[in-house]
Amino acid sequence: GNSVTQMEGPVTLSEEAFLTINCTYTATGYPSLFWYVQYPGEGLQLLLKATKADDKGSNKGFEATYRKETTSFHLEKGSVQVSDSAVYFCALTSYQGAQKLVFGQGTRLTINP
Amino acid sequence: GAVVSQHPSRVICKSGTSVKIECRSLDFQATTMFWYRQFPKQSLMLMATSNEGSKATYEQGVEKDKFLINHASLTLSTLTVTSAHPEDSSFYICSARDQGVHTEAFFGQGTRLTVV
Numbered sequence: 631g632n633s634v635t636q637m638e639g640p641v642t643l644s645e646e647a648f649l650t651i652n653c654t655y656t657a658t659g660y661p662s663l664f665w666y667v668q669y670p671g672e673g674l675q676l677l678l679k680a681t682k683a684d685d686k687g688s689n690k691g692f693e694a695t696y697r698k699e700t701t702s703f704h705l706e707k708g709s710v711q712v713s714d715s716a717v718y719f720c721a722l723t724s725y726q727g728a729q730k731l732v733f734g735q736g737t738r739l740t741i742n743p
Numbered sequence: 744g745a746v747v748s749q750h751p752s753r754v755i756c757k758s759g760t761s762v763k764i765e766c767r768s769l770d771f772q773a774t775t776m777f778w779y780r781q782f783p784k785q786s787l788m789l790m791a792t793s794n795e796g797s798k799a800t801y802e803q804g805v806e807k808d809k810f811l812i813n814h815a816s817l818t819l820s821t822l823t824v825t826s827a828h829p830e831d832s833s834f835y836i837c838s839a840r841d842q843g844v845h846t847e848a849f850f851g852q853g854t855r856l857t858v859v
Contacts, residue, residue, distance in 0.1 A: 673836050673850035731848055735786045
């Protein structure tokens with residue numbers, strides 16, 4: 631079945647540092663890939679998405695590129711801010727997976743001033 | 744972006760009572776709604792998928808008689824935790840999406856359920 635694996639957290643960085651959160655996936659067919667962010671006590675918000683190979687999703691300075699050859703969708707940001715502190719979830723969905731969103735385990739990110 | 748409203752955001756109930764959580768899509772028709780449960784510092788566990796006008800599809804290991812899901816309209820789904828016990832205490836999150844695998848799912852704010 632479909633699955634998503636994220637780098638284990640927690641991740642702690644200083645403000646303005648470069649961020650990478652690794653995400654790899656296993657899926658049949660051609661999945662769509664997503665990054666969601668969850669702030670404390672809240673639901674999830676879509677951060678960015680990519681629906682086909684080589685697509686790059688971007689939003690709020692975050693980027694991720696759909697790499698089919700390495701089955702990866704790593705999240706990057708060049709200069710993080712304290713307000714980026716949250717839990718980040720990589721996810722995928724596919725027709726073969728009955729369109730269910732399959733989540734990675736989440737990575738807690740803390741940015742110190 | 745589209746808005747999904749989940750209510751209540753927090754609820755405390757006594758053991759043995761039932762609690763209903765509502766999930767509404769405010770500006771789009773949600774063909775499919777999903778209910779998740781999230782334990783502290785863990786990922787989301789899909790409980791069930793509901794399509795408007797039909798019975799919900801429960802994931803393996805989820806008791807359908809305990810977690811009643813109703814999706815009576817294209818904008819409203821409800822989750823009722825029946826005869827709640829302390830082990831049901833958790834963060835419950837709904838999400839809604841229109842048709843199509845490439846469309847994003849929009850999430851409610853979540854409901855913190857505490858059973859005492």
